Amino acid sequence: MMEKGVQRWVVDISTWDPSTDDFSYALSLLPQHHHSSITRFVKKDDRKRALISWLLQYALVHEVLGIPYHEIVIKRTLEGKPFLECGRVCLDFPNFNFNVSHHGDYVAIASEPLCLVGLDIVSHVIPEKETVLEFIQNFSSCFSSLEWDQIVTAGSNDEVLTELYRYWCLKEAYVKATGSGLAYGLHKVEFYHTSWTDISVKVDGVRNAQWRFWLSELGKGHYVSIARGHPISATESYKRTLNQTKFNEEEYNEGLLLPNVSFVWRTVEELFLVIHKAKSSC
Amino acid sequence: MASTTGASLKFTSLSSSFKQTQVPLRGVSNVNSVSFPSLRMRPGSLRFRVSCAAKPETVNKVCEIVRKQLALPDDSSVTGESKFSTLGADSLDTVEIVMGLEEEFGISVEEESAQSISTVQDAADLIEKLMDKNCA
Numbered sequence: 001m002m003e004k005g006v007q008r009w010v011v012d013i014s015t016w017d018p019s020t021d022d023f024s025y026a027l028s029l030l031p032q033h034h035h036s037s038i039t040r041f042v043k044k045d046d047r048k049r050a051l052i053s054w055l056l057q058y059a060l061v062h063e064v065l066g067i068p069y070h071e072i073v074i075k076r077t078l079e080g081k082p083f084l085e086c087g088r089v090c091l092d093f094p095n096f097n098f099n100v101s102h103h104g105d106y107v108a109i110a111s112e113p114l115c116l117v118g119l120d121i122v123s124h125v126i127p128e129k130e131t132v133l134e135f136i137q138n139f140s141s142c143f144s145s146l147e148w149d150q151i152v153t154a155g156s157n158d159e160v161l162t163e164l165y166r167y168w169c170l171k172e173a174y175v176k177a178t179g180s181g182l183a184y185g186l187h188k189v190e191f192y193h194t195s196w197t198d199i200s201v202k203v204d205g206v207r208n209a210q211w212r213f214w215l216s217e218l219g220k221g222h223y224v225s226i227a228r229g230h231p232i233s234a235t236e237s238y239k240r241t242l243n244q245t246k247f248n249e250e251e252y253n254e255g256l257l258l259p260n261v262s263f264v265w266r267t268v269e270e271l272f273l274v275i276h277k278a279k280s281s282c
Numbered sequence: 283m284a285s286t287t288g289a290s291l292k293f294t295s296l297s298s299s300f301k302q303t304q305v306p307l308r309g310v311s312n313v314n315s316v317s318f319p320s321l322r323m324r325p326g327s328l329r330f331r332v333s334c335a336a337k338p339e340t341v342n343k344v345c346e347i348v349r350k351q352l353a354l355p356d357d358s359s360v361t362g363e364s365k366f367s368t369l370g371a372d373s374l375d376t377v378e379i380v381m382g383l384e385e386e387f388g389i390s391v392e393e394e395s396a397q398s399i400s401t402v403q404d405a406a407d408l409i410e411k412l413m414d415k416n417c418a
Binding site: 040041042043046103122125142185 | 377393
């Protein structure tokens, strides 16, 4: 039942305004060793986002794979990508893997049973201290000439920004799927699309048909992208966390051609409940 | 293909690794004189530097640039040890910060070097190294 491994959840954290006690309670739902990775953030909003990211990971793994809370082991690669340390517990799927993202009001998680998955949220922020043209210049080297042309000729300032953010969102989803993070090479991944559907990619100038991409909006000016691709494209460190990186065409298509599901809205309170229950049961 | 990097910081919730920016502006007119400084383009400006900046000054300047980019309140602590991700830099911020540093110090940051930066001190050290090269 591979479909079950395809999950897309999102939480709107804009209405969650925890007191210090509320936050401590939420923190207590997570294993101690994750706490510092949350509390180290200077800004409260970043701490909120980090905390919800972790809760989503535990909730997802628990609900989808049925792993008891105390047996869930989530680690990070050298580059910082979280992964589930499997052992004997996740054999339902060839390569259960997930990715989280947060920006602005939303925190989201996506999982896949076989293919790599990358997820990115970009909030449409209007630059305050500089013009739109000045702002976009910062990123010109991250885009191919084709993409850059699309961006600068998009029309109004708002349309230019939208175009930039959409391309950025897709690129981020790709690098996050592979586990390399925001590294060099964003300009090496070139996106093609038809009104932002049928999205495909060329990597280093070569068309790569083993990837699928989706771009949509979560609301309140937030773009969200999903990248789904071949495990062979993962970084060495991330590959080590996967069960299988070689597939024949038929096997791989089972994962590649799964339907992409829409995002399911979860609330902060729901997540607390799920984890609390999971934690309390033996 | 994306290849393994050192300590890419993308997944520590908010990324803070750097990106090289060597490709000049493409087809967009300069509203401001935003330029991509490089060693070759600004040899004249070296004359006006008193010396390659002392460590505390460089660190302070980096702190200032970061503070501005991340809109951190004046009372928040930003020191050499501060990690960009911890201060709240997301992927877009990170690129802008590198651009800001390149402009401010007249340097060009290579991708490989950029990836090893995670703290303010790392950035200041790299800046001084690149500026030493300029002066030499």
